[in-house]
Amino acid sequence: MxxxxxxxxxxxxxxxxxxxxxxxxxxxxxxxxxxxxxxxxxxxxxxxxxxxxxxxxxxxxxxxxxxxxxxxxxxxxxxxxxxxxxxxxxxxxxxxxxxxxxxxxxxxxxxxxxxxxxxxxWTAPLGRAEPLRTADTPTAGEAPAPRSPRDHPPLDLSALPALLSDPTALRLALLSVPRNTAARLDDDRLGEAAQRLARWRRAVAGWARQPSRPVPDAVRVRLRAAWEDDLDLPGVLAVLRDVESAPGVADGARFETYVYADRLLALDLARDLGSLA
Structure with missing residues (x-):
């Protein structure tokens, strides 16, 4: 429960x-x-x-x-x-x-x-280009305002659809931080999330070519125990990382595990099905 x-x-x-x-x-x-x-x-x-x-x-x-x-x-x-x-x-x-x-x-x-x-x-490192426009980003021809390392400009969400090539990476980055912990995101964290998504999607597409196998009972129990414990999404993601490389787990079972967990995570992990893995 x-x-x-x-x-x-x-x-x-x-x-x-x-x-x-x-x-x-x-x-x-x-x-x-x-x-x-x-x-x-x-x-x-x-x-x-x-x-x-x-x-x-x-x-x-x-x-x-x-x-x-x-x-x-x-x-x-x-x-x-x-x-x-x-x-x-x-x-x-x-x-x-x-x-x-x-x-x-x-x-x-x-x-x-x-x-x-x-x-x-959104924490933008000093001296680096910011891939996401923030609410205080200067317009063309306007000099940027000086910024303290402690400043955290608010992300301009009104332009979010045009700013992200894969918005799901931002969803994953946010889900990776415990809900009761402040999430401090930057271009590096967003890039890491995008790389993990790409790797998982390629893996899911490859596993889908193998005969299907049910989600292992122990894995299903771990997944549900994580999300039923105050929505522990980092715990759910940790289970997926373990299943990705766990010895003795059939590829068809890995596929079904990721698809099952994605009903909760909504990361579109099966997006690359049919493509070359």
Missing amino acids: LRILDARTGEPVAAAPARRGLTRIEAYASGLDLTALRVLLTADVLVRALELGGTPVWTILTAPRRHAELRTAATTLAVRPFEDGRDLASGLGEAQVIHVVAENTEPMPSEGPLLTVAPAV
Whole structure:
């Protein structure tokens, strides 16, 4: 059973009602920045985990400004669409409400379990070209402002679709950091995530050429134990790294393991099927 740490009480609670009743996930985004995007990504993974466990879910996005741009950026990272308003839930009789918010959000929602998300910032190394435009990037002909090593310019999410050749790399980079730990991303971390994605996709395409085999029971248990423990996504990724090179695991089983885990991660790991490995 999926359990999450309720920031309101500090205690783990079941994310799904006892009778698998409808669960409402409400994400709160205070602005158009990387932290807000991480909140939406966390809500998305929570929805996927609940659905894998058989719990019906519906989601709402509460954002005071730049709502459309935030939704576009979230869609770029394969976050499923959110509903626009609570009135759509009238008469649905949800059995559980879970709020997903950034740390130190004020005011906090007053009911239901609270899932908090640590900040995410884009840290651009001094003296290097920045592959992603940030909100304070000067326009053409404008001199760049001096920057302290402690400055962390907010990522300009309104241009995210045009800035990333593979937005899924940013999704992987964010999923690789524990939810309660601040995520400090830069071009190096994004490049590492892109390289890992490319390697895994080539491997999945190659494994798909072999006879299919079921996900090993021990691997399935490890995967579910990780994501059902307060959405431990780095733990899920660690299982995939182990399976990638574990001796004695048939390639067909590696393939099915990665496809199964991707129902939660949404990294499009099977994208290169049919291509040369």
